[in-house]
Amino acid sequence: MARDIKKVVLAYSGGLDTSIILKWLQTTYNCEVVTFTADLGQGEELEPARRKAEMMGVKEIYIEDVREEFVRDFVFPMFRMNAVYEGVYLLGTSIARPLIAKRLVEIARETGADAVAHGATGKGNDQVRFELSAYALNPDIKVIAPWREWEFKSRTDLLDFAEKNQIPVAKDKRGEAPFSVDANLLHSSSEGKVLEDPAQEPPPYVFQRSVSPEEAPDKATTIEIGFRKGDAVSLNGKDLSPATLLAALNDLGRDNGIGRLDLVENRFVGMKSRGIYETPGGTILHTAHRAIESITLDREAMHLKDSLMPRYAELVYYGFWFSPEREMLQALVDRSQENVEGTVRLKLYKGNVTVIGRESDMSLYSDALVTFEDDRGAYDQRDAAGFIRLNALRLRTLAMRDRLTRKD
Template identity: 75%
Template sequence: MSEIKRVVLAYSGGLDTSVILKWLQETYRCEVVTFTADLGQGEELEPARKKAEMLGINPKHIFIEDLRETFVKDYVFPMFRANAVYEGLYLLGTSIARPLIAKRQIEIAREVGADAVCHGATGKGNDQVRFELGYYALNPDIKVIAPWREWDLTSRTKLIEFAEKHQIPIAKDKRGEAPFSVDANLLHISAEGKVLEDPWEAPEEYVFSRSVSPEDAPDEPTIITVDFERGDPVAVDGEALSPAALLTRLNKLAGDNGIGRLDLVEGRFVGMKSRGVYETPGGTILLQAHRAIESITLDRGAMHLKDELMPRYAELIYNGFWFSPERRMLQALIDESQAKVNGTVRLKLYKGNVIVQGRKSPDSLYSMEHVTFEDDQVYDQRDAEGFIKLNALRLRLLNRQQG
């Protein structure tokens, strides 16, 4: 083991990271600094502080931070300006949280004079890549410790045995095989593994925690409006809200109406396919609403270019390249396109569906004068003949050549 004096651990207070904390102390003989981020996962975080103190961490070196507003404002909203979707369906709920955690770990490492950072991601998943690409982008000389790639605690049974040996408290439901693993933040909650590993088997209802089933959703629809300024949502039903408060409101409205469930088999960056069950209630509304307001405020060329670039942008986020120059370049282009994406969208939420019912904007490019089927004074339909013939010219020449 290389010599490590102080390490900043991304710490949740759960079984895995508590074992990692003790393992770091024993294996590296180093001082451990814990960092716990509140990204809206919906759990009480003070128990993490108490557990860290019980494991011998200096109270001055226990960082618990509420980053919900930063998460939504500086990470979620920029991503939604792009309408980013990975492999056609996934709204990147886990992927977008990792760069913020990595950034704060590196900043804390600098503050406390740490020479290493540590995460609890396994060697099979995407998160190890996302965390470490973030670390190295922000501090190319930082040392990274990834216990799952180093230790011999290769099963949950071994983790529990280690915890019991070192008197680390274990939640009772962790003593058996967990039914699945969960990752949560304000944008989404994901479930993977165990009972969900067979992609043929439908997830049981107990897997879902942020939404009612569409069948059990109210029989009466919920009508809402979402206001946008420069591509970002700023109000729901006319009430101005902060980024985190707005997403929280949309999560509740969508969850109550059975919106935002996704059962997906995705291609991981490390090569294998995995099955995940996701709930992204508020994000599902937000994507539909944003596309609706763009439909009347974005020029066709700008919109189509955005749609062409979106899969590349989404892939960069999924693979962990948030801090890469190419993501920043794409973000600048995307943000430039949003200057006039202002207005209001009206939506109907009903039994798992988000249905756009209306959209209006002071910057609308929609012209009723031009599209009407009634008489108009602004469009000469005879102009279309030359337009069609010019566009057909190459096709006609090709056909004559082929004879």
């Protein structure tokens, strides 16, 4: 363990674990600690984090509202790709980490710090995401990961350290937490403890951001989302900023029981883990974006994009947001979105998001081509015969060869 650290920037939530980390850094490295607390829309009061850091002797405290940057520069680019990991996960935790790491590195440069630190454990994905992002942005930065270094073996050890160092511990933190929660404007995730057995249904109190579909209203809610260049820009005809729009969709999704996911996923470090995710607004947005693409994207462009999506999602999940391959894929995706604009109407009802209409001035959908009525010469159905015969040529050739060589 290197001991030549003079100043470190810590990703600080103000909670028990990062408060212990703050004190541990001060005592173990005998260094100055700068704290960075990001408002990502997690829905928590952040001023207590400032007061706690001040109480622990921190002189440089950064508390920043990054909600607009988060949605505009991270969430929306990812949603242009319709990225989902392992078919269902909308990557809510994954996409927040590169933004936090980016600000850690920037603050380190601004304050003259020679290291950054995070509170991710040695078993999870977040340690990889934080550190790959940090090294991509500053190859010389030192990264301190206390969970991989310190001697603490249990929650009791952490609480003992907190009490010895007069770190305030809320009463409900004095025992084992029932599960851990991470939240931002895109989603909330819960894992651990009562959720560790994937055979057991999660208790109702686990859910943070949605009513159960059974308790959602018996009447559907109809909404309209407007898109421009692949990004949502309006809700029910009203232009909104990225963060404001996503927050509004979260409210609509919450009230209608939308966005719940019980997932056993494959972590990058090699183990499987069970998580409960709630992505109410993101689920609505994902469905709407695919709907507007369905009438504005060329078939082959759409199919190519869909074929590349799993790779893009994997890069986000694994922590390679700032990699050249993700940026190359993003350039391709953004090019595909130039004409993805228009409006999508949806019904929200008891956990379901149903597309009920989509329209665009850039639509490729043609009534004249698809109608079963008189198409007035727009499409000559006799042309299909030659098209089919040409596409069948290799299949017929194979069948004739097999018929000649069959020994029966």
